[in-house]
Amino acid sequence: MIQVRGLVKRFGYTVVLRGVSFDVPAGQTVVLLGPNGAGKTTLLRILATLLKPSAGQVFVGGHDSIHHPEEVRHLLGYVSHQPLLYPDLSARENLRFYARLYGMENPDERIDEMLAVVGLSRRTDDLVRTFSRGMVQRLTIARALLHNPPVLLLDEPDTGLDPQAAAMLAHLLREVAGAGRTILLTTHNLARGVDFADRVVVLAGGRIVADEPAHTLTSSTLAELYADAVTQGGA
Amino acid sequence: MKVFVQAAWAIFWKDVRAEFRTKDIITGMLLFALLAVLIFNFAFELRVENVRQVLPGVLWVAIAFASILGLNRSFVLEQDRGSLEGILLAPVDRSALYFGKMMGNLVFMLAVEVVLLPVMVVLFNVNVFHPVVLLFVFLGTLGFAIVGTVFAAMAVNTRAREVMLPVLLLPVMVPVLIAAVKGAANVLDGASLSDVTNWLKLLVVFDVIFLAVAFMTFDYVVEE
Numbered sequence: 001m002i003q004v005r006g007l008v009k010r011f012g013y014t015v016v017l018r019g020v021s022f023d024v025p026a027g028q029t030v031v032l033l034g035p036n037g038a039g040k041t042t043l044l045r046i047l048a049t050l051l052k053p054s055a056g057q058v059f060v061g062g063h064d065s066i067h068h069p070e071e072v073r074h075l076l077g078y079v080s081h082q083p084l085l086y087p088d089l090s091a092r093e094n095l096r097f098y099a100r101l102y103g104m105e106n107p108d109e110r111i112d113e114m115l116a117v118v119g120l121s122r123r124t125d126d127l128v129r130t131f132s133r134g135m136v137q138r139l140t141i142a143r144a145l146l147h148n149p150p151v152l153l154l155d156e157p158d159t160g161l162d163p164q165a166a167a168m169l170a171h172l173l174r175e176v177a178g179a180g181r182t183i184l185l186t187t188h189n190l191a192r193g194v195d196f197a198d199r200v201v202v203l204a205g206g207r208i209v210a211d212e213p214a215h216t217l218t219s220s221t222l223a224e225l226y227a228d229a230v231t232q233g234g235a
Numbered sequence: 236m237k238v239f240v241q242a243a244w245a246i247f248w249k250d251v252r253a254e255f256r257t258k259d260i261i262t263g264m265l266l267f268a269l270l271a272v273l274i275f276n277f278a279f280e281l282r283v284e285n286v287r288q289v290l291p292g293v294l295w296v297a298i299a300f301a302s303i304l305g306l307n308r309s310f311v312l313e314q315d316r317g318s319l320e321g322i323l324l325a326p327v328d329r330s331a332l333y334f335g336k337m338m339g340n341l342v343f344m345l346a347v348e349v350v351l352l353p354v355m356v357v358l359f360n361v362n363v364f365h366p367v368v369l370l371f372v373f374l375g376t377l378g379f380a381i382v383g384t385v386f387a388a389m390a391v392n393t394r395a396r397e398v399m400l401p402v403l404l405l406p407v408m409v410p411v412l413i414a415a416v417k418g419a420a421n422v423l424d425g426a427s428l429s430d431v432t433n434w435l436k437l438l439v440v441f442d443v444i445f446l447a448v449a450f451m452t453f454d455y456v457v458e459e
Binding site for chain 2: 052074076081089097098103
């Protein structure tokens with residue numbers, strides 16, 4: 001579903017990604033680990049068509065994301081550090097706005113369904129600025145899934161959440177993963193990496209330094225692998 | 236085409252609805268415009284015979300700087316809360332974002348003018364509610380919205396974004412300011428429609444050309 005070939009990204013003289021290549025088959029959940037500055041967010045932003053690579057190729061669902069970004073955007077749901085929601089609109093108004101951007105006809109039924117999935121049915125008409133951080137993040141997941149994309153990109157979705165809200169989000173993401181979606185998730189939480197993923201990829205210094213099936217790893221072996229990989233990567 | 240119009244309308248409607256609740260943009264624009272007009276009224280002891288020549292200039296100074304405030308805010312708010320990315324992720328041509336934002340900015344500017352013009356009538360004792368004067372005001376405002384929306388999107392990614400927008404925008408807007416001020420002043424001074432047709436043509440041509448340029452270039456403007 002996702003194919004990345006020789007991806008390079010430079011910002012001026014700073015090289016953030018140095019020839020990253022990997023595939024994510026349809027339905028697989030891949031957790032991308034790495035220290036700050038490893039290039040995780042840049043990689044996800046390129047996959048989301050928000051950045052253009054300096055070199056290399058990216059295909060999502062067979063579409064070239066550089067030359068045909070609109071086709072790729074149909075296939076993607078993206079959750080970034082920021083919620084991408086409007087605090088002065090209600091939860092329903094936010095989702096209706098995004099539904100129109102995605103060209104959805106009569107989206108109200110789907111909006112109700114998504115608000116129920118993320119447990120916000122009772123707050124549909126409340127302004128987002130009255131929501132807690134956890135509720136905002138759940139609404140963000142609803143926004144990303146609204147147009148039912150086959151690929152979900154999640155950039156540290158649990159940042160800033162308390163343990164209870166993070167657990168609720170993890171439960172929600174497990175349900176989403178069970179729906180056969182292809183998921184690429186970045187996190188600093190190694191336990192989540194083992195618990196949630198089919199595969200763990202470690203990025204350090206702009207390179208992939210480890211790529212292992214999750215079932216072969218425990219939290220402690222992953223911690224060792226991560227430490228070794230980050231050292232090798234020169235981070 | 237339907238998806239494009241739907242997306243542009245969604246962006247316009249979202250901006251209007253959010254602004255209706257917060258009044259973040261219009262309040263600042265309106266206060267600035269009213270204060271500017273008030274200061275001009277105190278600063279100039281205008282005689283009856285020259286007030287008609289000066290009034291359009293006063294009006295456009297107030298509109299120009301109030302518009303810059305509003306144009307800046309429209310993208311700064313999106314950038315600061317990160318919501319611009321949400322729109323850029325949508326599978327529509329990015330010029331839909333431009334048209335939605337431009338329509339929103341135009342409506343906010345016109346809303347300010349709806350309050351500003353009657354105040355000017357009271358302060359300067361000149362009736363500006365002449366159809367041709369209003370046409371000049373509309374075409375000039377449209378020009379400001381068309382060009383200002385592009386430059387506001389460019390300026391929002393720069394470090395000195397509040398300074399950058401007027402520095403970029405005002406030189407480009409010189410033809411609009413000259414045409415709108417001269418044309419309206421002539422009409423207030425008793426000129427007929429045929430006397431000011433060339434100024435109107437200039438405004439129409441400016442608006443059409445820059446609308447086409449904005450449509451073709453906006454994708455590159457918002458590209459990171």
